[in-house]
Amino acid sequence: MYWDERIECMDREGIEQVQLENLQATLNRVYKNVRHYRKVFREVDFMPEDLQSIEDIRKLPFITRRDLSRNYPYEMFAVPLREVVRLHTASFNFDDPVVIGFTKNDIHNWGELMARNLTAAGVGKDDVVQIALTFGIITGPFGVQVGAEKIGASVIPISSGRLYQQVKIMRDFRTTTLVSTPTVALGLARTMAEMDVDANSLALKCGIFGSEPWSEDTRDDLETALHVTATDTYGLTEIFGPGVAWECPEKGGLHIAEDHFIPEIIDPDTLEPLPPGSEGELVLTTIAKEAFPLIRFRTGDLTRIDYSPCACGRTHCRISRIFKRSDEVVVVKGTTIAPEQVGQAIARVSGGQPNFQLVITREADVDQLLVMVEISDINFFDEMKKQRRFVERLHRDISETLGWEVAVRLVEPGTFDPQKRVRDERDFI
Numbered sequence: 001m002y003w004d005e006r007i008e009c010m011d012r013e014g015i016e017q018v019q020l021e022n023l024q025a026t027l028n029r030v031y032k033n034v035r036h037y038r039k040v041f042r043e044v045d046f047m048p049e050d051l052q053s054i055e056d057i058r059k060l061p062f063i064t065r066r067d068l069s070r071n072y073p074y075e076m077f078a079v080p081l082r083e084v085v086r087l088h089t090a091s092f093n094f095d096d097p098v099v100i101g102f103t104k105n106d107i108h109n110w111g112e113l114m115a116r117n118l119t120a121a122g123v124g125k126d127d128v129v130q131i132a133l134t135f136g137i138i139t140g141p142f143g144v145q146v147g148a149e150k151i152g153a154s155v156i157p158i159s160s161g162r163l164y165q166q167v168k169i170m171r172d173f174r175t176t177t178l179v180s181t182p183t184v185a186l187g188l189a190r191t192m193a194e195m196d197v198d199a200n201s202l203a204l205k206c207g208i209f210g211s212e213p214w215s216e217d218t219r220d221d222l223e224t225a226l227h228v229t230a231t232d233t234y235g236l237t238e239i240f241g242p243g244v245a246w247e248c249p250e251k252g253g254l255h256i257a258e259d260h261f262i263p264e265i266i267d268p269d270t271l272e273p274l275p276p277g278s279e280g281e282l283v284l285t286t287i288a289k290e291a292f293p294l295i296r297f298r299t300g301d302l303t304r305i306d307y308s309p310c311a312c313g314r315t316h317c318r319i320s321r322i323f324k325r326s327d328e329v330v331v332v333k334g335t336t337i338a339p340e341q342v343g344q345a346i347a348r349v350s351g352g353q354p355n356f357q358l359v360i361t362r363e364a365d366v367d368q369l370l371v372m373v374e375i376s377d378i379n380f381f382d383e384m385k386k387q388r389r390f391v392e393r394l395h396r397d398i399s400e401t402l403g404w405e406v407a408v409r410l411v412e413p414g415t416f417d418p419q420k421r422v423r424d425e426r427d428f429i
């Protein structure tokens with residue numbers, strides 16, 4: 001089943017034609033309306049009309065999250081604010097967050113992409129879609145809602161948490177589709193067992209999971225416990241949230257919507273493009289976004305691209321499932337955190353910058369974050385009481401910065417490698 005068969009099954013020549021036309025239009029627009037792009041295009045002596053082929057995009061510089069943050073709040077917008085109908089922020093704490101705007105048409109397109117995603121996952125107009133993603137913190141649930149309503153499915157925007165109530169609703173409302181992070185889905189499966197609710201008594205058939213990395217083992221666990229077909233979805237807050245790439249029933253990679261995005265794979269160290277099939281950092285150019293277009297955005301996600309035909313009939317290329325990143329940014333409990341965020345909180349409390357390391361583990365399917373801070377002159381206290389108070393302040397400040405509880409421990413120098421600020425001990429593969 002396809003949502004938009006003409007586009008989803010278009011031949012390569014057709015896709016490239018759409019890409020070239022939309023890329024040309026996007027470059028013209030950003031050159032005219034966004035000072036940052038005008039400046040960097042001039043620096044490499046590239047005018048939008050110089051574009052002859054899609055490969056010419058490689059002549060343009062990359063854009064990073066830091067660039068987006070520097071242009072806080074609206075400097076990257078390619079339309080006047082009066083045309084923006086929605087604003088989201090991404091939680092990266094450089095000096096300022098990244099602000100993402102959407103026009104009416106952007107929201108329409110997001111809905112179309114999510115309708116394709118949901119249809120590929122098996123959702124139709126008779127389905128009941130329970131969205132157990134946190135509304136507000138991440139953009140994902142808004143897109144799922146727009147897409148599901150476009151299909152004509154019934155939406156339950158319940159957000160995450162309150163698992164007992166979720167199971168009751170899942171049973172009583174005859175939910176057929178669960179959209180959540182894999183962590184929440186596993187929590188629901190455990191709650192069902194506690195409540196003695198058998199998956200056979202539910203109407204569930206589809207599970208769409210994303211927002212954090214999850215393994216094939218987790219897929220097996222979820223499919224067994226919830227009696228669903230579990231598919232992965234991929235997106236970025238800076239672009240849409242979900243609706244960038246998604247799995248079809250073949251589960252052999254995630255189809256990128258190539259009529260909206262041009263993907264590239266680069267070596268994250270040399271920044272050179274890599275040959276097809278190689279693993280590297282995913283770079284995306286948006287070619288249909290109006291308010292917040294991104295030219296060669298470095299996602300930080302490591303994957304490979306497969307252009308071979310897929311048995312589902314969709315012709316758009318596939319990226320492999322994403323488990324790793326090229327930078328130190330990590331996804332914990334469905335939200336993205338950069339070590340800088342924690343470093344800034346530590347600096348605020350310490351008045352200096354001691355070495356620290358984030359240790360991420362997964363216990364009973366729930367992500368845990370421990371922040372280890374090295375004892376140094378900055379934070380050495382003779383009195384236990386003072387030391388305890390210091391750790392309490394660190395705990396409070398970091399927990400507040402991230403929006404959830406973390407553990408903090410002061411450790412002797414040499415306990416960890418200070419060059420390595422993130423130690424991710426979760427097992428995804």
Ligand SMILES: [Zn+2]
Pocket residue numbers: 248249250255310311312313314
């Ligand atoms: Zn497919």
